[in-house]
Amino acid sequence: MSNDDFNLVSAELPQKLLPVAGCKKRKKNKPIISMVLLAAILLGCLFAEVVMNHSPTYMNLADAGTPPCAKFWFGTDAMGRDIFSMLWYGGRISLFIGLAATAISLFIAVLYGSVSGFACEAVDDAMMRITEILISIPSILIIILIQAAIGQNNPLSVALVIGLTGWMNIAKMVRGEVLQIRSNSYIIASKCMNGSFWHILRNHILPNLISPLLFMAVTSVGSAIAAESTLSFLGIGLPLEVVSWGSMLSLADRALLSGDWWVILIPGLFLVVTLVCITDIGNYLRKENNRGCSYL
Amino acid sequence: GQKPASSTTSDATPKTTLVYGSNDYSSINPALYEHGEINSLIFSGLTARDKDNKITAGLAESWEYDKDTFVYTFHLRKGVLWHDGKPFTSKDVKFTLGAIMNPDNASEIASNYEDITAIETPDENIVKINLKAPNVAMLDYLTIGILPAHLLDGKDLASDSFNQSPVGTGPYKLTEWDFGQSIILEKNTNYYLGEPKIERIIFKIVPDTKARALQLKSGELDMAQITPQDAEEFKKGDHYQVYNMNTSDYRGILYNFNNPLFRDHRELPAALSYAIDRQPIIDSVLLGKGKVAYSPLQMSEYNNPDIEKYDYNPEKAKSLLQAGGWKQGADGIYEKDGTRLAFTINCSEGDQVRVDMANICAQQLREIGADVKVAVNAQTDWENQDSYLIGWGSPFDPDDHTYKVFGTNKGSNFSAYSNAKVDELLKKARETDITADRLKYYRDFQTELAKDPAYTFIAYVDAIYVTDKNISGITESTVLGHHGVGIFWNVADWAIA
Amino acid sequence: MHSNTLCYFFKKAAQLIVSLFALSLIVFCISRCAPGDPLKSYYGESVERMSTVQKNAAMEKLGLNKPLSTQYILWLKSSFRGNFGISLKYKQSVTRVIAGVYQNTLLLGGLSYVLTFTLSLLLGIFCCLHEDTLIDRFICKTGTITNSIPSFWISLVLLLVFSVQLGLLPSGGAYAIGEANNLISRIKHLILPLTVMILSHLWYYGYLARNLLLEEIRKGYVPLCKMKGLSRNQIVWRHCLRNMLPSYISIMAISIPHIVGGTYVVEKVFSYPGLGTLCFESAKYHDYNMLMLLCLITGTLVIIGNILAQIINDSINPRMKHDRGYLNVER
Amino acid sequence: MNDTLLEIRHLKQYFTPNPNIVIKAVDDVSFTVKRGEILGLVGESGSGKSTISKCIMGIHRPTGGEIVFQSHTISKRGVYRKIRASVCRSIQMIFQDAFASMNPRMTIGEIVAEPLRIYYPQMPSNERKQRVHHLLKTAGMDSTCYDRYPHEFSGGQHQRICIARALALKPQLLIADEPVASLDVSMQAQIINLLLQLQREQGLTCLFIAHDLSVVRHICDRIGVMKDGKLVEIAQTEKLFTNPQHPYTKALLSAVPLSPLNNPE
Amino acid sequence: MLGTLLKVNDVHIDFNTDYGVIQAVRGVSFELNAGETLAIVGESGCGKSVLCKSIARILPHSGLIREGNVYFNGIDLTLLSPKEMNRIRGKEIAMVFQDAFSALDPTCTIGSQIIEAIRIHEKISRNEAKRRAIQLLGQVEIDSPQQRLTQYPHQFSGGMCQRVVLAIALACGPKLLIADEPTTALDGTIQAQILKLIKNLQKTTKAATLFITHDLSVAAQIAQRIAVMYAGKIVEIGTTQEIFGNPRHPYTWALMSSLPANSPNKQPLRSIPGLPPNLLHPPCGDAFAARNAYALAIDYKQEPPLFQVSNTHFAATWLLDPRAPEITPPISIGQNNNRRGEPNE
Numbered sequence A: 001m002s003n004d005d006f007n008l009v010s011a012e013l014p015q016k017l018l019p020v021a022g023c024k025k026r027k028k029n030k031p032i033i034s035m036v037l038l039a040a041i042l043l044g045c046l047f048a049e050v051v052m053n054h055s056p057t058y059m060n061l062a063d064a065g066t067p068p069c070a071k072f073w074f075g076t077d078a079m080g081r082d083i084f085s086m087l088w089y090g091g092r093i094s095l096f097i098g099l100a101a102t103a104i105s106l107f108i109a110v111l112y113g114s115v116s117g118f119a120c121e122a123v124d125d126a127m128m129r130i131t132e133i134l135i136s137i138p139s140i141l142i143i144i145l146i147q148a149a150i151g152q153n154n155p156l157s158v159a160l161v162i163g164l165t166g167w168m169n170i171a172k173m174v175r176g177e178v179l180q181i182r183s184n185s186y187i188i189a190s191k192c193m194n195g196s197f198w199h200i201l202r203n204h205i206l207p208n209l210i211s212p213l214l215f216m217a218v219t220s221v222g223s224a225i226a227a228e229s230t231l232s233f234l235g236i237g238l239p240l241e242v243v244s245w246g247s248m249l250s251l252a253d254r255a256l257l258s259g260d261w262w263v264i265l266i267p268g269l270f271l272v273v274t275l276v277c278i279t280d281i282g283n284y285l286r287k288e289n290n291r292g293c294s295y296l
Numbered sequence B: 001g002q003k004p005a006s007s008t009t010s011d012a013t014p015k016t017t018l019v020y021g022s023n024d025y026s027s028i029n030p031a032l033y034e035h036g037e038i039n040s041l042i043f044s045g046l047t048a049r050d051k052d053n054k055i056t057a058g059l060a061e062s063w064e065y066d067k068d069t070f071v072y073t074f075h076l077r078k079g080v081l082w083h084d085g086k087p088f089t090s091k092d093v094k095f096t097l098g099a100i101m102n103p104d105n106a107s108e109i110a111s112n113y114e115d116i117t118a119i120e121t122p123d124e125n126i127v128k129i130n131l132k133a134p135n136v137a138m139l140d141y142l143t144i145g146i147l148p149a150h151l152l153d154g155k156d157l158a159s160d161s162f163n164q165s166p167v168g169t170g171p172y173k174l175t176e177w178d179f180g181q182s183i184i185l186e187k188n189t190n191y192y193l194g195e196p197k198i199e200r201i202i203f204k205i206v207p208d209t210k211a212r213a214l215q216l217k218s219g220e221l222d223m224a225q226i227t228p229q230d231a232e233e234f235k236k237g238d239h240y241q242v243y244n245m246n247t248s249d250y251r252g253i254l255y256n257f258n259n260p261l262f263r264d265h266r267e268l269p270a271a272l273s274y275a276i277d278r279q280p281i282i283d284s285v286l287l288g289k290g291k292v293a294y295s296p297l298q299m300s301e302y303n304n305p306d307i308e309k310y311d312y313n314p315e316k317a318k319s320l321l322q323a324g325g326w327k328q329g330a331d332g333i334y335e336k337d338g339t340r341l342a343f344t345i346n347c348s349e350g351d352q353v354r355v356d357m358a359n360i361c362a363q364q365l366r367e368i369g370a371d372v373k374v375a376v377n378a379q380t381d382w383e384n385q386d387s388y389l390i391g392w393g394s395p396f397d398p399d400d401h402t403y404k405v406f407g408t409n410k411g412s413n414f415s416a417y418s419n420a421k422v423d424e425l426l427k428k429a430r431e432t433d434i435t436a437d438r439l440k441y442y443r444d445f446q447t448e449l450a451k452d453p454a455y456t457f458i459a460y461v462d463a464i465y466v467t468d469k470n471i472s473g474i475t476e477s478t479v480l481g482h483h484g485v486g487i488f489w490n491v492a493d494w495a496i497a
Numbered sequence C: 001m002h003s004n005t006l007c008y009f010f011k012k013a014a015q016l017i018v019s020l021f022a023l024s025l026i027v028f029c030i031s032r033c034a035p036g037d038p039l040k041s042y043y044g045e046s047v048e049r050m051s052t053v054q055k056n057a058a059m060e061k062l063g064l065n066k067p068l069s070t071q072y073i074l075w076l077k078s079s080f081r082g083n084f085g086i087s088l089k090y091k092q093s094v095t096r097v098i099a100g101v102y103q104n105t106l107l108l109g110g111l112s113y114v115l116t117f118t119l120s121l122l123l124g125i126f127c128c129l130h131e132d133t134l135i136d137r138f139i140c141k142t143g144t145i146t147n148s149i150p151s152f153w154i155s156l157v158l159l160l161v162f163s164v165q166l167g168l169l170p171s172g173g174a175y176a177i178g179e180a181n182n183l184i185s186r187i188k189h190l191i192l193p194l195t196v197m198i199l200s201h202l203w204y205y206g207y208l209a210r211n212l213l214l215e216e217i218r219k220g221y222v223p224l225c226k227m228k229g230l231s232r233n234q235i236v237w238r239h240c241l242r243n244m245l246p247s248y249i250s251i252m253a254i255s256i257p258h259i260v261g262g263t264y265v266v267e268k269v270f271s272y273p274g275l276g277t278l279c280f281e282s283a284k285y286h287d288y289n290m291l292m293l294l295c296l297i298t299g300t301l302v303i304i305g306n307i308l309a310q311i312i313n314d315s316i317n318p319r320m321k322h323d324r325g326y327l328n329v330e331r
Numbered sequence D: 001m002n003d004t005l006l007e008i009r010h011l012k013q014y015f016t017p018n019p020n021i022v023i024k025a026v027d028d029v030s031f032t033v034k035r036g037e038i039l040g041l042v043g044e045s046g047s048g049k050s051t052i053s054k055c056i057m058g059i060h061r062p063t064g065g066e067i068v069f070q071s072h073t074i075s076k077r078g079v080y081r082k083i084r085a086s087v088c089r090s091i092q093m094i095f096q097d098a099f100a101s102m103n104p105r106m107t108i109g110e111i112v113a114e115p116l117r118i119y120y121p122q123m124p125s126n127e128r129k130q131r132v133h134h135l136l137k138t139a140g141m142d143s144t145c146y147d148r149y150p151h152e153f154s155g156g157q158h159q160r161i162c163i164a165r166a167l168a169l170k171p172q173l174l175i176a177d178e179p180v181a182s183l184d185v186s187m188q189a190q191i192i193n194l195l196l197q198l199q200r201e202q203g204l205t206c207l208f209i210a211h212d213l214s215v216v217r218h219i220c221d222r223i224g225v226m227k228d229g230k231l232v233e234i235a236q237t238e239k240l241f242t243n244p245q246h247p248y249t250k251a252l253l254s255a256v257p258l259s260p261l262n263n264p265e
Numbered sequence E: 001m002l003g004t005l006l007k008v009n010d011v012h013i014d015f016n017t018d019y020g021v022i023q024a025v026r027g028v029s030f031e032l033n034a035g036e037t038l039a040i041v042g043e044s045g046c047g048k049s050v051l052c053k054s055i056a057r058i059l060p061h062s063g064l065i066r067e068g069n070v071y072f073n074g075i076d077l078t079l080l081s082p083k084e085m086n087r088i089r090g091k092e093i094a095m096v097f098q099d100a101f102s103a104l105d106p107t108c109t110i111g112s113q114i115i116e117a118i119r120i121h122e123k124i125s126r127n128e129a130k131r132r133a134i135q136l137l138g139q140v141e142i143d144s145p146q147q148r149l150t151q152y153p154h155q156f157s158g159g160m161c162q163r164v165v166l167a168i169a170l171a172c173g174p175k176l177l178i179a180d181e182p183t184t185a186l187d188g189t190i191q192a193q194i195l196k197l198i199k200n201l202q203k204t205t206k207a208a209t210l211f212i213t214h215d216l217s218v219a220a221q222i223a224q225r226i227a228v229m230y231a232g233k234i235v236e237i238g239t240t241q242e243i244f245g246n247p248r249h250p251y252t253w254a255l256m257s258s259l260p261a262n263s264p265n266k267q268p269l270r271s272i273p274g275l276p277p278n279l280l281h282p283p284c285g286d287a288f289a290a291r292n293a294y295a296l297a298i299d300y301k302q303e304p305p306l307f308q309v310s311n312t313h314f315a316a317t318w319l320l321d322p323r324a325p326e327i328t329p330p331i332s333i334g335q336n337n338n339r340r341g342e343p344n345e
């Protein structure tokens, strides 16, 4: 230690006074497997034409019920359709329906829920009663009515139908969240700045809703895919020649006693894997929105 | 069956019980609702059928027919009692037939009886049925279950509570109906053909065929009709008996002649019929449990095997179309005068076999250049649809399901099919009781129908019943009817070992 | 204070009645507007053979040819007298049809409702207490997977295993034939459908409960509770649970139709006679009167559930009411 | 030129959380705020200081009395509706809890730009960015904070960011509700310096609410003392400190020494 | 003086966050005797609250005591099981939180929260506990306590909440009271009352108090000793007289000169330039160096040890090293010095 060390020096340059900026967040536990799997499934479905090696709807009656083999990678169903091709082709429809239906119901739910959450007590009460009434109506009835109004069935109309019948629960949740969020003083601050409802909705409510909505959105994708299969099963879903995971699942139902495991397991596996991947990523995104830590 | 149901009854000696996996019933009334296996257990008709579907005595011991006046005179069995103990009389017969023919009741089967002009009951045991024309099939139609007039007279047939607590003269009487769960039938000790052997038959309501198969496997059912796919499973063990029974139940594509496409282009049904390759359909959809169909009477003794069978011949289909003036458009679909050969085959929901058949047919039709789609509907719009995957069958008298199905404007002619020759032949066949004549008429009818097809016949569907091994008495050779109905014809003789 | 609560209940009762009225009106309109011929429900295929005159007569008989408003008023009048009309499909009074099966649904739906939510809560609490440990992650993963498996698939597998292979449990029906009052038989028949119902909903609500609780244990009052010397369990059970209950209860309230009414698939696979099938079929086949009564029943349940939830909310969370006034930024 | 910017006349704000209880949070309070002055408001906690500021901001609607801002009676609903945009622009508030008044999901840049986005939606984004940088600089913040999130900053910095946001629209009146309450002395000094600087350089008018008498004494021109919803005394700073009139003011002044240094133990 | 009640020995506390490890407390040691009050002052974010929480072992999950021991009555608290710790918390050690409002459970009445605190540690009847609760509320100067017992936190003003939390802390007569900025939200008169209350309590129960505040005047009023913290370390500790009369650390100087009383009215106050260091990457050497007008070259290289000024007075600055140049403290402190006439050690 030299004596020079004890010379007086003035405080350093201002930049150095600041805390080190740009602390990069440590990315931990990124769900890489889920992301890769989901990407693979999505791409496969998107480019189904490239991936498919048979026509998904053509019934090779001669090869009906073939177990997985070199020609039919995932086997064929009782009608001789190639399951491998059906998976990709059907996945596109199912995922489209799942995502579109979810988008529709989320859109309605967020709008309705936030209006209700922001409105005065009487309006809020009335709006909530309305959702309760709508929840009480059997959705099949609404579905029949909407379908009659739309006319022909295509993936979009099915998505619309599912979306229009599935938003009530989410709207309720959104309203609850909005009730909590709106008591935050940054909302009041924004109002004091003459922020309009839309401004507040877009800038303050929506970003805060994302985390609670994610779980609902993810489950709603799954239930929309399931709902589509129920609709197909009831004969008010997609036209028969349109293959979807939903219709493949009902094939599984038929194959159960005959022991055609590939018909049962493979589509189910695809569906479950996709949903689990989406959930996984959803959870990861949720965690990203850091929420303090537990004192427990 | 030493099944849970019987083992838990309080009786010291367990009753013999047969648990049958059944569809759901909302009302039981043979006069109104034709479908329904349970009718034959509870009710019995004036006449009955034997093993080979020949007419034998039922509630009527004997009958005479007056050829000149077209009058049937039935001598009723004496001492027959209703399940409630009241005696069965000729009044009941008159009431029942009257009820069926009453348009207010909108019975499914009214058209079978439209030839009846009057019913007389000169005495308690004699019924005279006057016809306006000869009708040989009438004896067959009189197998319909007779309703008790003393319970129903003056009531609204459709909504009366009788439909939930039916009383008949059949081998079994309804003792308990647990809605949606089960219908319990006890043997009718007063049954006029002798006491049935099985003491109790339970119709357990299991509408889902998959669930039925599962319950059979788990032993909750002793007997059920199941799908071919599920049947494989039961062939293995020695616990079950699989009855692969012939039926007169065929499937075909019904072309709706109300629809301009088929109304204006009568060449289509024939041409399209050549495009269907039937055996693969049977092999894949029915797992081989069926027969290629070409005629509505194929299972009956009146069958004409020498008609055009429309064997698979896509080239012929195409050339027929071309001969009819159809031209293949740019997309490979035939067109004629701006009309595309495009239509939809409709199916009722709930029957996967029909949906699968429709799908394959559509694919095969697409291959020759017809743009065919399949739709599944909850309700059928007969008037406006293009085509429909129909199922009919005439197990008994050939008049049944032909006259009313193919006759112009007849009750079940849903497709507006109309062919004067067919009408005439059917009428003639119905009006004669000389077997040789009938045979000729029906053979001619089949030839005519094949020339101008109303349907594209696809297949006869076998009915597969799986029963517990120790149930005996089921006659495997009997040809069953529509939907496999009729296996219970001799239920009184069944026994459980 | 007393008149206050009385007033409150009157208000809620009025809300209930108005809501039910609106519900019946909406269902009435929707069901009549939806395409389909109610006569087919009643007469089956024989409708085809009916002439226009016959059809009109039938419509007349069933009261379907009057203008919609008259039909609705007639329906209202008779239902006030407790007569909800006859079912077109079953051709008997709807109350009778429903009376036959309502206990089955009450058992299956009610039990699964209660069990699902209690188990979910317990699961949520368990996961929350073990946040981010191995067991928590394991439960989350399995939960996600069970949640993604379609319920009919689980049903069939359970059936195959427990009734067909092992023969332990009956595979269908609500009770052994003729033993409607035998509790043991009922329980035996309930186990499988109940398991499916619970399995298919458990994680959805369990995860919601877990998240609500996780949010709760990050609140400022937790350190103070800890400082008082409360143990982790005590904090969660006494404080966090109480604080998250209002949210949970309102979720419970809106889930009534989801769980109690959504039994259709299970009822079908297990041949379990219940309201789910009735509801589904009446909507599909335009069995108007049946549909109306069923909707009214679920509607009443949902609305009463919500009102109850609100009352519980208000009593647990004193701020909820208060906040409204405070936050109502007057603009 | 009228040198009264804000006038409060007989302001009353009662709360009835339930019908049996009336809380008189503000009970007949009158005072004026002149242009360019810093008016201090001190008093017991719960005496209605925040409530007054919320009434001025229009968050509560007064039960009685009038709030006159630039000769507009903004306490009247109709008037307020009509000129809402300009009032919101002219009166800005720094909330008691600065951190809570910032959306945790927005960056500092977005937070400060929010009023600009509302009032000048057409403004090109780079100009807006420039303005924000300038504002942050005015508030004594480094421009590196632009893309960072509120939780990365300390309490004093939160207050500064809020001040920057409040200044974005060049308000005529700034309401600062306890801006220094939970800050350490050095941070406190920074905020006070900033307010003084703004007063000096931009002629800012400020309603300054605080507990700490030494701070109030340092920056306020006049001080009002509140107790139980009433304004018990209002006077020039020096007058108040040297010659308090109301017993509560006296108690307040004697309760706490103004400096630790002249409080020998 | 009674014996040592609390001994904090070289405590290091780390927070594991997504950004990295935050070293919130970096080696703090002090002792606290029974009946004594130690005030901790310092910039916000320097780790005062974290230190308090670590003593009561209620750090959030992400925080952990990496090193060091906390002896309470001779027991090492860092080694106790959660169960044993629960017995000590509330009974022996009590804490008043910084943000009182959010520390109260919003859905429980004030009464039930106080009663709960009592009944955890003492097996007494509900009524008895209620009586105690009323008494406690009276002690903390809340009027009509009987009525207040059934009210909810949101019906209380900030100051009242603070007093309720204090009442909860006092419920079981703790031996150590940790008060984390208990008077920040309160006006002068109430602040004075609370300070008096704490003082009285100390006299009667001989409880030791760890008092955290920003307000130097409050610290001067209540504490016998004062510790000045900066960036997770105690930079100066001594008796109140020593700290105010003869501060030796440049940070302490800077703090004092920032007081409004040390500047003429309406003039800018002196404040410390710059920001506290980022504890994610604590600087080597003296953490305060970068903002220190009297920084020595060595301050950037090596951490200063705690130099002893007197028996009770320690300061961590190289200025106390014999080799350091002689520095005259800033004027105000010097003036203060002269006025107080305290001798320099």
Ligand SMILES: Nc1ncnc2c1ncn2[C@@H]1O[C@H](COP(=O)(O)OP(=O)(O)OP(=O)(O)O)[C@@H](O)[C@H]1O
Binding pocket: C325, C326, D015, D016, D017, D023, D024, D025, D044, D045, D046, D047, D048, D049, D050, D051, D052, E155, E156, E157, E158, E159, E185
């Ligand atoms: N929305 C409200 N409903 C009911 N009472 C309220 C409401 N807002 C405030 N109060 C009451 O009004 C009184 C004044 O509150 P206010 O917040 O104005 O006090 P303050 O002077 O700002 O106190 P502090 O210094 O603690 O911030 C308090 O008694 C409070 O309980």
Ligand SMILES: Nc1ncnc2c1ncn2[C@@H]1O[C@H](COP(=O)(O)OP(=O)(O)OP(=O)(O)O)[C@@H](O)[C@H]1O
Binding pocket: A293, D155, E015, E017, E022, E024, E043, E044, E045, E046, E047, E048, E049, E050, E051, E060, E062, E063, E098, E279
């Ligand atoms: N839960 C946490 N997670 C991560 N870092 C934390 C957490 N709690 C505190 N810290 C960090 O620890 C440091 C010390 O925080 P602490 O709350 O002890 O400050 P303080 O001295 O009490 O400040 P104030 O006077 O503002 O209350 C801060 O820099 C903060 O960033």
Ligand SMILES: [Mg+2]
Binding pocket: D049, D050, D051, D096, D177
């Ligand atoms: Mg305030």
Ligand SMILES: [Mg+2]
Binding pocket: E048, E049, E050, E098, E180
């Ligand atoms: Mg702190």
Ligand code: NI
Binding pocket: B035, B391, B482, B483
């Ligand atoms: Ni049929």
